[in-house]
Structure formats: structure tokens, C-alpha cells
Ligand code: HEC
């Protein structure tokens with residue numbers, strides 16, 4: 001079994017059978033020769049015997065000079081650079097054009113994108129479906145097993161090991177969606193990613209390098225693999241760590257899978273600089289993101305991030321935005337508590353009722369001084385709120401005034 005597999009642990013019924021079958025099958029495993037003969041006859045039939053004479057024999061390989069490694073996939077995948085074999089079955093078909101335009105195979109080889117075991121020239125070794133190989137071919141079987149809707153979806157994980165710092169990468173929709181979610185939901189409020197962010201949760205910069213043994217699959221209802229763990233955790237963090245303050249963002253399964261692909265792509269990389277995109281050496285936030293991070297982590301409302309109130313509450317006038325908005329906006333708590341509970345904010349926070357009594361007894365513990373600090377800050381937030389409102393009222397008023405004058 002792939003017990004050292006970085007990404008997936010194949011212990012579903014089907015896979016176990018497959019692997020056992022392979023294990024006793026090794027010597028008989030089909031090598032490249034059979035495929036080369038077959039390819040020659042396809043070419044002969046389609047383009048004539050003269051062309052078939054160009055089909056090479058023997059092990060074929062691409063030497064990736066910058067990494068000093070070889071990919072021998074082309075020993076069988078002979079049609080990759082041929083034109084006119086687009087509809088041929090594998091391993092004989094022409095390769096889709098776009099990916100290779102930006103990544104010529106003589107420079108990039110195959111496995112950086114596809115996974116698999118580059119130096120092997122027979123199956124199943126080449127496709128990496130063997131013991132102790134951690135990078136299986138990211139193929140359609142895998143996509144079916146995990147019900148990934150987009151073809152080539154798993155490969156996007158590999159795209160992003162190189163394109164990590166792109167905001168968007170054409171051809172990597174899942175990754176693009178996931179990057180947008182990380183920004184929208186404010187994962188960085190609690191997690192450091194690429195050196196930026198909070199420290200309430202674990203640093204996620206190299207989460208993709210975590211090995212399968214480091215996961216506890218005890219609470220998983222689907223079959224145990226890193227991929228399944230991440231999807232399930234994102235959809236229901238509490239079912240894994242009952243006391244966690246990581247919010248349930250209500251991700252649907254496609255979003256959770258997209259985020260999982262992104263998380264799994266964040267790993268230590270061993271890729272020569274020549275093969276990395278330009279400017280790929282820093283996570284450059286947009287000015288808006290920088291400002292939001294700054295406000296959340298350093299602004300006047302920092303207290304509500306540090307004490308994790310913002311998991312459930314906006315404090316909108318101090319720039320604190322909650323991804324879940326489970327509780328009311330605390331910018332108006334001073335007034336709202338009085339109205340709803342008939343007592344002062346100070347009294348409410350010292351003797352909370354309802355949800356907040358649970359939150360403050362089980363989840364967040366505040367000292368008396370910290371409660372006083374919260375009250376002081378919320379009084380300030382209320383003033384800022386009122387003055388913002390006033391300003392806005394005036395602006396609207398001015399607009400009306402000026403239009404009335406015309
Ligand atoms: C010994 C011959 C052989 C070698 C070597 C080989 N392949 Fe294949 N490949 C095949 C055959 C046969 C198929 C079609 C049947 C299948 O999918 O298993 C295939 C299918 C594929 C597919 C399509 C799978 C799918 O259904 O999604 C991909 C992608 C692929 N190979 C990539 C690679 C890469 C990358 C390498 C090098 C690491 C490689 N192959 C090495 C024989 C080979």
C-alpha cells in the first residue's frame with residue numbers, strides 16, 4: 001500500500017485489489033516495445049510506411065537539464081509531438097497544444113505536470129502506481145475516484161507548485177477559485193501563508209508537505225486519504241476538533257475540493273529556478289489586501305481578532321470583517337444591547353446570557369481587565385460608527401441640497 005504517499009492513501013477496496021495484482025505481476029509488466037510496434041503500425045496506416053520509418057525504437061527520454069533528471073514517458077507516448085493523432089487512443093495521441101506552448105517538453109519534461117515516475121519505461125511503474133512512489137500519475141482514474149468534475153483537475157495542484165504566487169493562472173480554474181476564496185474568507189486572519197498572516201491556527205505555507213502519517217483519520221467517514229481529510233475538515237472543522245474556532249464557512253463540495261487542491265499544492269518544492277515563472281519569489285498582496293490585513297492585525301480593532309470575536313462578529317466601524325457573521329455587528333453593540341436586553345454593554349459582558357454566555361465560558365476566556373478593554377473599545381467603535389453615519393448623512397444631504405438648487 002502507498003503508506004508513504006504524500007497526497008493520497010489508496011485503501012479503498014478497488015485500489016487495494018489493483019495494487020496487490022500489480023505486486024505479483026511485475027516481471028510480466030508491459031514495457032515500451034509493444035507500444036512502439038503498435039504506434040508504428042498506426043502511423044503506417046494513417047500516414048504511410050515512409051513516415052513509420054521515423055518512429056524510433058528503444059528507450060526514449062527527455063533529459064531535463066536544469067534538474068538533471070529524465071522523463072521516459074515518450075518511450076510509449078510517442079505521438080505527443082505528432083500532428084494529426086489528436087483522436088488516437090493513449091498512449092499514442094498528440095498532446096493538447098496549449099500546455100506545451102508555454103512549457104516546451106524538452107525543457108519541462110512530463111512529470112512536473114502529470115506526476116508519475118519519469119525514469120521508468122514500463123507500466124505500472126511509469127504511472128507511479130507502485131509502492132514507495134509518492135507521486136502517482138494524476139489521471140482520470142483518480143478523478144473518478146474523488147469525483148472531481150473538471151478533467152485534469154488534480155494536475156492543477158502540480159501547476160500551482162510552480163505558479164504558487166500567481167494571482168490567477170490560465171488553465172487552473174480550481175486553483176484560481178480557491179485563491180479567491182482564501183482572500184474573500186480571510187483565512188490569513190488566523191493562518192500564516194507565505195509569511196503573511198495570523199498565528200491562531202497552524203502555518204499553512206507548507207501544509208502540502210505533511211505526510212499521511214501525520215493525519216488522524218479516525219473521524220473520517222469517507223475512505224482515509226489526505227485529500228478526503230482536507231475536504232471534510234474544510235466542510236466541518238468542528239467534527240475534527242470540537243473546540244476549534246476555525247469557522248464552518250459553508251463550503252459546498254466543489255469549493256472544498258478546490259481549496260484542498262490549493263492546500264496540497266503548498267509544499268516544499270524542489271524545482272530548478274529556470275523552471276519557475278518570473279517573479280515567482282514572493283506573495284505580493286494587492287494594496288487592498290494589505291490594507292485589510294493591516295487593519296485586522298494592527299488596527300484599533302486588533303483586540304477582536306486576537307480574542308477571535310471576529311470569527312462571528314463584524315466590528316465594521318473599526319474595519320473588522322467576519323467571514324461568517326454569525327453574531328451581530330458589534331459597531332452598534334452599545335445601543336443594541338441596551339435595546340435588546342435592557343441593560344448596559346458593561347453589564348452584559350460581565351454577566352452574559354444566551355450564546356455569549358456559552359462562548360465566554362467555554363471558548364474564549366477574558367479576564368476582568370480584558371472585558372473592560374472590550375467595553376471601552378466597543379464604546380469607541382460606536383462613536384466612530386455614529387460619526388461615520390453623520391458624515392454619510394451630511395454627504396447625502398449635500399447631494400439633495402445641491403440637486404434641489406438646480
Ligand atoms: C510502458 C508504456 C507507458 C509509459 C512508459 C508511460 N505511459 Fe502513460 N499510458 C500508457 C498507456 C497504455 C495508457 C492508456 C491506458 C491507461 O490509461 O492506463 C497511458 C495513459 C496515460 C495518460 C492518460 C491517463 C488517463 O486516463 O487520464 C496519461 C496522462 C499518461 N499516460 C501520462 C504518462 C506519463 C506522464 C508518463 C511518464 C511518467 C507515462 N504516461 C509513461 C502507457 C505508458
Ligand code: HEC
Nearest residue numbers: 073074077080090096099103105108109110113140151152
Ligand atoms: C505544462 C504541463 C504539461 C506538461 C509539461 C505535459 N503535459 Fe500532458 N497534459 C497537460 C494538460 C493540461 C493536459 C490536458 C488535461 C486534460 O484536459 O485532461 C494534458 C494531457 C495529456 C494527456 C492526455 C490525457 C487524457 O486523459 O486525455 C497525455 C497522455 C499527456 N498529457 C501526456 C504527456 C506527456 C507524455 C508529456 C511529456 C512528453 C506531457 N504530457 C507533458 C499538461 C502537461
Ligand code: HEC
Nearest residue numbers: 102112113155156158159162169170171172275276277278
Ligand atoms: C515546473 C514548473 C511549471 C509547471 C508544473 C507549470 N508551469 Fe506554467 N509556466 C512555468 C514557467 C517557467 C512559465 C513561463 C512564464 C515566465 O517565465 O514567467 C509558465 C507559463 C505559463 C503560462 C503563460 C502565462 C504566464 O503566466 O506566463 C500559463 C497560462 C501557464 N504557465 C499555465 C500552467 C498550467 C495550467 C499548468 C498545469 C497544467 C502549468 N502552467 C504548470 C512553469 C510551470
Ligand code: HEC
Nearest residue numbers: 182185186187189190200201202237241244245246247311
Ligand atoms: C478564526 C480562525 C480561523 C480561520 C478564519 C480559519 N482557520 Fe483554519 N484553523 C484554525 C485553527 C484554530 C485550526 C487548528 C484546529 C483545527 O484543526 O480546526 C485550523 C486548522 C486548519 C487546517 C488544518 C491544518 C493542520 O495542519 O492540521 C487547515 C488546512 C485550515 N485550517 C485551513 C483554513 C482555510 C483554507 C481557511 C480559510 C478558508 C481557514 N483555515 C480559516 C483557525 C482558523
Ligand code: HEC
Nearest residue numbers: 307308309311312326327328333336337354355356359374
Ligand atoms: C461563536 C460565535 C461568537 C463568538 C466567537 C463571539 N460571539 Fe458575541 N455573539 C454571538 C451571537 C450569535 C450573538 C447574538 C446572541 C443573541 O442574540 O442572543 C452574540 C452577541 C454578542 C453581543 C451582543 C450584541 C448585540 O448587538 O446584541 C456582544 C456585545 C458580543 N456578542 C460580544 C462578543 C465579544 C466581545 C466577543 C469576543 C470576546 C464575542 N462576542 C465572540 C456569537 C459569538
